[in-house]
Amino acid sequence: MKGTLTDRQRQVLDFIYATLEKQGVAPSLREIQAHFKLASPFGVKRHLDALTAKGALRRLEGKARALLPPLPSIRRGLMTDVPLFGTIPAGSPSAQEQEPDRTLSIDTTSLGIHPGTTVYALQVRGDSMIGASILDGDVVFLTPRPPRPRDIVAALIDGESTLKRFLHRDGLPFLRAENPRYPDLLPATELVIQGVMIGLLRRVPQ
Amino acid sequence: MKGTLTDRQRQVLDFIYATLEKQGVAPSLREIQAHFKLASPFGVKRHLDALTAKGALRRLEGKARALLPPLPSIRRGLMTDVPLFGTIPAGSPSAQEQEPDRTLSIDTTSLGIHPGTTVYALQVRGDSMIGASILDGDVVFLTPRPPRPRDIVAALIDGESTLKRFLHRDGLPFLRAENPRYPDLLPATELVIQGVMIGLLRRVPQ
DNA sequence: CCCGGACGTGTTCATCTGTACACCTATGAA
DNA sequence: TTCATAGGTGTACAGATGAACACGTCCGGG
Known part of the structure; x- marks a missing residue:
């Protein structure tokens, strides 16, 4: 079989990529x-031979040290690197961080999006957007642009950041959770939209 | 000086990155x-020493072969290319295509996942998995491996392909939609699991 | 003129590293 | 039982590789 690795082979492969x-x-x-506390390098060699034969390496x-992922055959499109910031509560609002936790790359x-578009990502905490099929732990992609009604936005409302749906009522903007257990948010002083959701991972x- | 490389040093550095x-x-x-048609490895070593001292390497x-970029500021991780096949009904099953529509790249x-893991993607049609927060139009990432109970799987059931939750009842596997409007699917003849869902875009x- | 830095040559040495062979154990299928 | 596969041991060897030293050349600044 090509795709079926044994437990041990998978452990070895995992270690190689972890080290990489x-x-x-x-x-x-x-x-x-x-690392595996083996007594002989030959045992390792046979694992590598097996992994190579199975196309996993x-x-x-x-x-x-020339161990590489198997050849990517297809031409890759234009890539963008998206900084992933910490968590954004979909429940109650909280302060926004500044430093990206890590970077995420996707074509x-x-x-x-078009190359050059500013995009950043936030990880969602809480279940207030579950009605929009956004779960706890999901990563949402956002771009800074003026929101249109019914956009899902990351907003700074009264100094706190939160993910909600952007709506209008009587000409006034407000934020609504996609979960009946959460109340609407009416900005007391100011409503700053940090970004509009363009995707989810x-x-x-x- | 730290940042000023000589011509030769820059050539060496370029060659290293090109090879990488x-x-x-x-x-x-x-x-x-x-590559530089030198007669001695010692000359190279001194270039590397200079590059290291100048913080360029x-x-x-x-x-x-342990030559690396200096402490990575935004080092892009290892990438994988995922073939995106046509649509998979989350509603009623349909036949499976063969040719990828396009390829999707993500780190x-x-x-x-680990590089080398076989991953493919399918675009969801229908609302039968809405209870699992999977919407019409979503792209799901799948990997071929034996399913565990409660995994979401792309399955070939009686010759038709569909996305459902994999469950057991009385020791027999069956598929369930995450939408009460759809009935459970009990395989009449055979149940082939094409892949297990590992992510969603x-x-x-x- | 002398000096130091950048660059190159030949050579040697100690490891690092991949490969090979003979042999062993355990497990599961034929 | 036999056989194949996966996994492991111990030892040995050859080539790959990094490091080191002594000795050169060229060039610009003091």
């Missing part, structure tokens, strides 16, 4: 050996 | 030596 991500260089056979023969076509825990 | 991009692994001293001492960390129409 963490220190930028693939581990040598003996580093893998040490690519090697540059004879070269040191512009899939996000439905969800990871299902494995 | 092209084959995924940094060159060894002797590969650099060969980072090395993991003693390790082979592996954000998807929560939504584009909000602008």
